[in-house]
Amino acid sequence: MGAFEIIGGKKLKGEIIPQGAKNEVLQILCAVLLTPERVEIENVPNIIDVNKLIDLLSDLGVKVEKLGDEHYAFTAENVDIEYMHSDTFKKKGSGLRGSIMIVGPLLARFGKGYIPKPGGDKIGRRRLDTHFIGFQKLGANFNYKSKENFYEVEANHLKGTYLHLDEPSVTGTANILMAASMAKGTTTLYNAACEPYIQQLCKMLNSMGAKIKGAGSNLLTIEGVDYLGGCKHRVLPDMIEIGSFIGLAAMTGSEITIKDVNYPMLGIIPDTFRRLGIKMELKGDDLYIPAQDSYEIESYIDGSIMTISDNPWPGFTPDLLSIVLVVASQAKGAVLIHQKMFESRLFFVDKLIDMGAQIILCDPHRATVIGLDHKVNLRGISMTSPDIRAGVSLLIAALSADGKSTIHNIEQIDRGYQNIDTRLQALGADIKRIS
Ligand SMILES: CC(=O)N[C@H]1[C@@H](OP(=O)(O)OP(=O)(O)OC[C@H]2O[C@@H](n3ccc(=O)[nH]c3=O)[C@H](O)[C@@H]2O)O[C@H](CO)[C@@H](O)[C@@H]1O
Ligand SMILES: C=C(OP(=O)(O)O)C(=O)O
Structure with a gap:
């Protein structure tokens, strides 16, 4: 297990370029399985989850060409369906959450798709019912081998239908969308997720x-078609990284410019940080965050304490709630953080409390944060990162804290943030990878 050692309290300054979006590229990579033709993808981040999925595609027989640092081409002409029965597949397929989205394309093109229970963050129950109910409604037979935790779907052909999803699952929508795009007839998908990740997938599939x-x-x-061809796709900047950098600037009182953010696709994210009192300015397509000694959380119009909660898009993404929480710990004022989707994602506040933050965990879903207004600094401690976003929140807390912090289990961070240590060093942060 790797660790970061951080000496906090330094003001950062400079420009940072967000990586390609992790959760978009995982969908886009799975979509290459829909065609025997070559698919070129730009802005592919070099992160653990993405590299694991590329490795899995390669094992499945997909030809992978690395054309540049973040530029790839994939050709799924000869797909080895039998590989899905191998022990290696069962091991590698469970290494990340995004692997679940190979099932829809494989089912659509080859009539079968298998997957072991996928990995991803341990942040509470993460069911897959929406995916498999969707495939069944499109005409697939579903089998779950509970002893092995192995999911199987098979179909001679898929048939378009009306589908009302029980919840707007992000990866569920992507999976069903890819399967339906090659089904016979028309599929109507209601209560679909509509995150920018899904919008980008639709754009890619239409160009195929x-x-x-x-x-x-x-x-x-979705009007099903018989054949999908190759295409060229560029992945959007990662909106979760952008939100993380806004939080980083505020917590450390730093002046940071986040380059080429594709502002129209950030939805409600900038305004949510503005409600915490964080100033920002759009300069062209760059987001400039000035150094602020203090930022004050808004109250509701009637003076009551504000709640920030997650919601499916166009609501506020759950993946930034941990960042909002840590940023609030040094704001002026109080806020209730309500994490509705995941029941174990707020437990990391224990570490922030150890660092001196004023937080009450009301129940697994809600935490009240009383900001310190930078009157008292957090203090550095040794801690373990429980999940990707908590990990980055702790990293931000450590960069703002007095003294030395050590963050263990940084693979959790590396699975979604590209070279985060060197990029932060370029801004002046004192961070080093110690193992
Ligand atoms: C690889 C990937 O893309 N991962 C993202 C994807 O995961 P993923 O696609 O796995 O997440 P889902 O959208 O399926 O839902 C996540 C959880 O939220 C619950 N839920 C969902 C919708 C809803 O209206 N109410 C509700 O409570 C579900 O029951 C589930 O437990 O979407 C999540 C929700 O944005 C993000 O946190 C993950 O980063
Ligand atoms: C929860 C996340 O990822 P995953 O779905 O891959 O676990 C995340 O990106 O915040």
């Missing part, structure tokens, strides 16, 4: 020849 309408809304209409 799919007929999808409604991207950006919760009602998608």
Whole structure:
């Protein structure tokens, strides 16, 4: 297990370029399985989860060409379906959450898709029912081998239908969308997720020849086609990284410019940070965060304490709630953080409390944060990162704290943030990788 050693309290300054979006690229990479033709993808981040998925595709027989640092081409002409029965697949397939999205494309193109229970953050129950109920409604037979935790779907052909999802699952929507794009007839997908990740997938599939309408809304209409061809796709900047950098600037009182953020695709994210009192300015497509000694959390119009909660898009993404929480710990004022989706994602506040933050965990889903207004600094401690976003929140806390902190289990951070140590060093941070 690797660790970061951080000496906090330094003001950072400079420009940072966000990586390509992790959760988008995981969908896009799975979509290459839909065609025997070559698919070129730009802005692919060099992070553990992405590299694991590329490795899995390669094991499945997909030809992988690395054309540049973040530029790849994939050709899924000869896919080895039998590989899905191997022990290696069962091991590698469970290494990340995103691998679940190979099932839809494989089912659509080869009539079968298998997957072991996928990995990802341990942040509470993470069911897959939406995916498999969707495939069944499209005509697939579903089998779950509970002893092995292995999911199987098979179908001679898929048939378009009306589907009302029980929840707007992000990876569930992507999976069903990919399967339906090659089903016979029309599929209507209601209560679909509409995160920018899904909008980008729709754009990519349409450029491959799919007929999808409604991207950006919760009602998608997919007219199935017999064949999808190659395409070229560019991945958006990672909105979760952008939110993390806004939080980093505020917590450390630093002046940071986040380059080329693709502002229109950030939705409610900038305004949510503004409600914590963080100033920012859009300069062209760069987001400039000035150094601020103090930022004050807004109250509701009637003076009551504000709540920030997660919601499916266009609501506030759950993946930034841990960042909001840590930023609030040094704001002026109080806020209630309500994490509705995941029941174990707020437990990391114990570490922030050890660092001196004023937080009450009301229940697994809600935490009240009383900001210290930078009157008292957090203090450095040794801690372990429980999940990717908590990990980055602790990293931000450590960079703002007095003294030395050590963060263990940084693989959790590395799975979603590209070279975070060297990029932060370039801003002036005192951070080093110690093992
Ligand atoms: C690889 C990937 O893309 N991972 C993202 C994806 O995971 P993933 O696609 O696995 O997450 P889902 O959208 O399926 O849902 C996540 C959890 O939230 C619950 N839920 C979902 C919708 C809802 O309206 N109410 C509700 O409570 C679900 O029951 C589930 O437990 O979307 C999550 C939700 O944005 C993000 O945290 C993950 O980073
Ligand atoms: C929870 C996340 O990722 P995953 O779904 O891959 O676990 C995340 O990106 O915040």
